[in-house]
Amino acid sequence: MRFESDGHLKLYQWSQGWQVIADVLHLDVCAYPTDCGEYGICSNGQCSCPSGVNGSIYIRLIDDRKSNLGCSSVNPLSCQSMQDRGLLPAHVVSYFSYAYGAANFRGIDEESCKQACLKNCSCRAALFQYSGNVSDGNCFLPLQLFSLQNNQPSTSHYNSSAYIKVQNIVVSPASNNTKKRDVGIGVSIGIIGAVLIASLIGGMIIRYVWRKRSTEEEEDDFQQVPGMPTRFAFEELKLATENFSKKLGEGGFGTVYQGKIGDEKVAVKRLDGVGQGKREFLAEVETIGSIHHTNLVRLIGFCAEKSHRLLVYEYMCNGSVDRWIFSKGQHSTLNWHMKRKIIVDIAKGLSYLHEECRQRIAHLDIKPQNILLDDRFNAKVSDFGLSKLIDRDQEQVMTRMRGTPGYLAPEWLTSIITEKVDIYSFGVVIIEIVCGRKNLDYSQPEESVHLISLLQLEDIIDAHSDTKLHAKEATEMIKLALWCLQRDSNKRPSMSTVVKVLEGARNVETDLDYNFFANTPIMPRNRDHYDYHLAASPAPPASLLSGPR
Template identity: 50%
Template structure:
């Protein structure tokens, strides 16, 4: 039985399941309609190669014997164990029955989260289109509940629309494009197409195309994103006019409101049959056209053609690879050095190159620039440094660790040039044989390693090996003796120390007492970079005992710190009960928090039920109050410097308390005087760690990150996700730009989704806290006023967050990496 006959048979058995206005073959559906993703409930068509569709709505474009029609429903690719709710192009006959021909998908609601057999899609009585997996979990929705929706239809150009009683559009798939465009579809300013990871993995990858005020741009994701294609408009936009790019027959046209005069066009082949275009995983925007004779969709035109052809695409030779014609090579200094990069994979794979020694910000004195003459770089972004001569351009890059390469271009008969920098190096292009009116060089930052320094150190190495072993033994013996004498001196000094000089000390415990109360440090609650925490019991009270490791200060300094922390008391700060300072042992005794740290409840590490929205709101307010006390109500400001879910503890009623404030000073006294490089936990660090003085506003930034983790139910940095969505804050900026903030709400919690408007307002507060400029972030007292409804968020905050450059400017001197703190008591990472 062929696929057409099979379809007729299934359609006959499925017909009673649909009313006249709801069934397959009709372009519309009414409210309160439920579709189940299985063969018994929906008509289904299987294609050659294993593709299958289960359509629910069909819009036939003509009554021809064969024509291309748009349908919406469930789609799967082999082995068909994952399904997508999508809009796809199908071939139909004069009876509007689907016939053979591979159906390309032009829009998908759940590309990052496919569903299984027996998943459902429902147009609810409230007017919301909802997709749920087979277990009932919410996967996606239009968010149009109670917005006067009267029905749903698929239009004759492939737009899935929810409409009201006046036939006005309430929601449409064209407002939420994925990776494809169909004729008649427009991308408005701020919208984007994002490529899939591969033909079989539909999650978003690092390429996207978007419309800006002055035209169409293609980017590859980095920090900041890098432009590899642009089609600018012919005139400057004025006022609040909206730029849009429309796919038309024979052109991709750039328009501006309100007159919609054609400002610029990208010429395309005139259509002979149905067309669509898709942003592919390699960054190409290909146009496809139906070939009736072969019943296929061949690629007929590459819409974006960089100046240097395929070599102008960012990943054609992988990271650091140099493209020359169709050949990829690794960078060589003046074509005679091979000591810095090695190819990834085999010689024919073109997977890129990897540095032999990764760049280390702790060893900036070992950074050098590899000179690549007659080489160009695709990036067209405006990351131009002020330096106008080549030497200054190179030195500026060497002084900033985030700079990974600079390009310097100067035109003939000119003495000055243009210096651009990048923070991530993708493919480069050889321009040796190109007829150009300019010269261009690329300088790639490399890290010197042992092999690079061998020649300079050979004589010293030979000399060193001749030193008699007896001298080394003697030196080691002297060092051990001095160490033991010094330790004995400080132990005796500690024993003679007078505790009475500290007036406000918490309880003091002996080491033996704390060993007994923890049953020999038997039950570990957690550990960090500065020690481990154990559960204990003092009398009837449960406690948490933190045993510090590698403490380098004397008892006097330790006790001074304990006195300071012990005097700080607030309902939203974890209470210090006591301490132990006995010889080299340093321990702290805290109140016990039975619910543990916040991360276990929002990252679902223990298969726990999702927190309700009201609980999350209370936790956010508790954190804000604890930080406000440290910043504004203590005798001296205390900047925590490592706010993250692991340092937020919860009591039995899910009241939140900030933990580990002030403890880094107990470990390394010098760090309270001079900041070296950056401190804290990656993903929670404010941008000013690189370039400016540190204030308590770094905690405000970290607070914003924690708020977003609470809202989304995921980690800020999650490398298990595709690169394009692995960074939550970058993803937030993109969703805010596309007006898709609801996509970030924790899908585990239906309660969160039912409070969507309140959650989005909380996201806007997080955006305020996440501004790159620390001076523009709110104080924690202002945050509390917003949370309590006393103060509203400034209307311009969202735009400032969206437009922010995610990389701070290049600094002129190395002092950006060794910052003197202001008049705050600086805490640090745990």
């Protein structure tokens, strides 16, 4: 049985391939979460977009001929311009999640619900529901807004409204002088009637010119930002990678190719399905380009041409760590001292992202595949760009779940996370490096699939290298990993504390909760990356991260 992205719950049967044999849910029309796509409003099976304010259009259909595909914002939301954000009201509408009571806040008033959404960069709408007292309602703050539907309070027995976040909203104050307004309306009608045809023709011409000029100005914006990484044309990168022929690897957000620009080897990541506008992409590239640390892979340049989104990184000749710790044929190359240095390098790179940047940066994809090695086996964290930026005054953020099976911290089940999810993933990586095998390994016997369920210190230390000769140090390293794997994120150390432990400046915490296996997100074995909402079950004894990109 699988819960599909369109909201249908389907039952499958294997018969020379998986065949659908039943659609389990039988809901009324408009009851499925994506009947009218994102931002769409469903009414008796018909789809429309939320109305604008004072004639302005902030949300429009993606395709005028296919209204069921949903709607999109005219101006993309930007965390860099939060002061220009506003809420577009859609009254007497309901939402599918009301039936499951997944409210973010209960017992609050409508205005407080709206303000909570405006203050949270990740929030896409404030959905407010109440029965009798408007000051005692439920507030829903979705990170992704699916289809809304018309609400009938007489049958649903509750009142509800949606306030959709939009960019550059301007609401003009109503005139107090109704007589002057009425006179103005009469005069306006006369003028409009006189110039209607001319306006229509002129409007078509102006719209064409405006769109052309906007596109050109948007392209020029990339050239005007000081301190930006090099901007490449798509054809340049196509030539540099020999038409993207040398694949280095593939992840959840795109494919990486080897290339050469001048005399320098580079790694070109071609992003798939990023769904960003050029301005949004530029803002994130600007952030990545300003980050420099010896244990972070350097961003050399980028490409944002039409629908193409590419990032150009320095080339790391020894590839990713997983090739060295999971491949039995190369175990003799990575001795204990090299493994320990790799762990220290990862910790220093993450400490910089979490604590030394202007904004805290949660990586959200820490795993051996995203740790690269240079010619001297110095480890550098990659794919830290396009992750999650957390303002210094924010204690936590809401975001959709993203990651890799075996690395997900327990708090992902709530979608409210901090940079501590990276520390959990780091703990898993320590265990994998010390033990020489993956945390989730379905080639193992059933009782041994989850490495962390086998934690008995010396018994699981990698026997294929000289790690056994350093069993005491390896045991202390596993104790550090256990501290990072605490179920309560507040009990995990900061990355700067982890660095101090690794450098011998402090000891590992001894008062640890060893019951950290329950309530862990577990994903199907045929998924190697995850970036969507998940309804998960509690895990058996197991371990538990991983965007962009």
